[in-house]
Amino acid sequence: MSDHRITEMRIHCVSIPARAVHSHGSGDVGGINVALCELTTDSGLTGWGEASPWPVFTGTQEGAAAALHVHFRPLVIGQDPVLVEPIMAQAERVLVGHPEAKAALECALLDLTGQIAGLPIAELLGGRARDSMPLSFSIANPDFDADQADVAQIWDSGVRIFKLKTGFADHAFDLMRLEKLRDTYGDAIRLRIDYNQGLPAYDAIRHIRDLEAFRPEFVEQPVRMHERAALAEITRAVDVPIMADESVFNVRDAQQATATRMTDIISLKTAKSGGIRRCLEIAAIARTAGIEVYGGCMFETSIAHMAGAHLMAAVPDLTLGCEFYMSTYYAETDIAKTPFPVRGGHVHLPKTPGLGTAPDPDALARYRTRLLSHGDS
Numbered sequence: 001m002s003d004h005r006i007t008e009m010r011i012h013c014v015s016i017p018a019r020a021v022h023s024h025g026s027g028d029v030g031g032i033n034v035a036l037c038e039l040t041t042d043s044g045l046t047g048w049g050e051a052s053p054w055p056v057f058t059g060t061q062e063g064a065a066a067a068l069h070v071h072f073r074p075l076v077i078g079q080d081p082v083l084v085e086p087i088m089a090q091a092e093r094v095l096v097g098h099p100e101a102k103a104a105l106e107c108a109l110l111d112l113t114g115q116i117a118g119l120p121i122a123e124l125l126g127g128r129a130r131d132s133m134p135l136s137f138s139i140a141n142p143d144f145d146a147d148q149a150d151v152a153q154i155w156d157s158g159v160r161i162f163k164l165k166t167g168f169a170d171h172a173f174d175l176m177r178l179e180k181l182r183d184t185y186g187d188a189i190r191l192r193i194d195y196n197q198g199l200p201a202y203d204a205i206r207h208i209r210d211l212e213a214f215r216p217e218f219v220e221q222p223v224r225m226h227e228r229a230a231l232a233e234i235t236r237a238v239d240v241p242i243m244a245d246e247s248v249f250n251v252r253d254a255q256q257a258t259a260t261r262m263t264d265i266i267s268l269k270t271a272k273s274g275g276i277r278r279c280l281e282i283a284a285i286a287r288t289a290g291i292e293v294y295g296g297c298m299f300e301t302s303i304a305h306m307a308g309a310h311l312m313a314a315v316p317d318l319t320l321g322c323e324f325y326m327s328t329y330y331a332e333t334d335i336a337k338t339p340f341p342v343r344g345g346h347v348h349l350p351k352t353p354g355l356g357t358a359p360d361p362d363a364l365a366r367y368r369t370r371l372l373s374h375g376d377s
């Protein structure tokens with residue numbers, strides 16, 4: 001318990017254009033559309049969290065804003081912000097789904113709790129196992145010439161991990177891009193592949209076997225999210241490790257995935273699972289079965305990236321790194337007061353209490369959309 005009480009929740013819907021369209025097996029995305037949750041206390045503290053939805057994956061920006069405004073606001077006004085689990089358990093009881101809105105609420109509560117305790121969120125989770133983690137950039141521009149120029153620049157900045165988005169054009173295009181990247185960068189480039197559900201299940205194994213010659217470190221979500229039996233079959237059939245992303249949202253999915261050995265790796269995302277601490281529960285389940293975890297992201301600003309960075313810093317074992325690249329290499333602008341801490345191809349976790357970042361007021365005013373925002377003063 002603390003002496004602090006939450007007095008207000010404000011929701012800011014924000015839309016930031018991307019520098020380039022990114023294509024995926026599940027469609028194109030040209031910007032970042034999120035709902036930011038701002039909690040203030042009677043002691044003058046402010047906590048931030050972000051709901052980062054993707055309509056073809058978890059939900060919508062307007063749905064997340066409504067979940068926060070209508071359903072979660074009554075749970076927190078007048079509450080002590082350090083009661084994170086009781087508040088989140090109540091949020092899960094009053095509203096099914098909407099994991100990205102729950103992630104925003106939990107992050108804002110943890111941000112306040114950290115400021116009250118004088119500790120970064122990672123320390124509230126048990127302590128950081130690492131101060132930095134290697135960063136992956138996603139290659140997803142349908143214009144591969146433009147993508148190669150971007151990759152060259154990002155390579156020069158120190159990034160060595162690249163994830164190729166596949167399955168949105170034809171198989172020959174995917175093979176051509178892999179061959180070109182392996183030829184250009186040799187063994188120094190760490191390549192991964194993400195189909196975003198883009199392969200037909202009946203023919204997925206043959207497609208993946210063709211890619212194995214280019215030595216990818218993993219192949220992510222080849223088939224549709226509900227095709228879990230097919231995913232398990234693929235995991236058994238091919239040599240390259242398989243990662244589940246869309247097929248594992250919550251602890252129940254993780255339990256099923258370990259029971260059936262459906263996958264070799266699970267992508268952790270606070271927006272899928274309803275917060276940082278539910279992701280740690282998934283990581284614990286995965287660990288019991290020798291399944292690796294990975295720091296995945298949705299289309300996010302620095303705020304959600306930082307939540308993910310605290311999560312992945314606190315995971316006991318991390319060999320595959322993270323992909324919190326959006327605010328540095330994808331968005332037109334980083335909305336935060338201080339740029340997201342990417343240096344030399346790594347994300348460096350701050351040591352400041354709480355989340356360790358907040359939106360810049362001018363950037364927030366510029367990218368805030370009027371229609372879906374609540375709590376204007």
Ligand SMILES: [Mg+2]
Nearest residue numbers: 194220221245
């Ligand atoms: Mg993915």
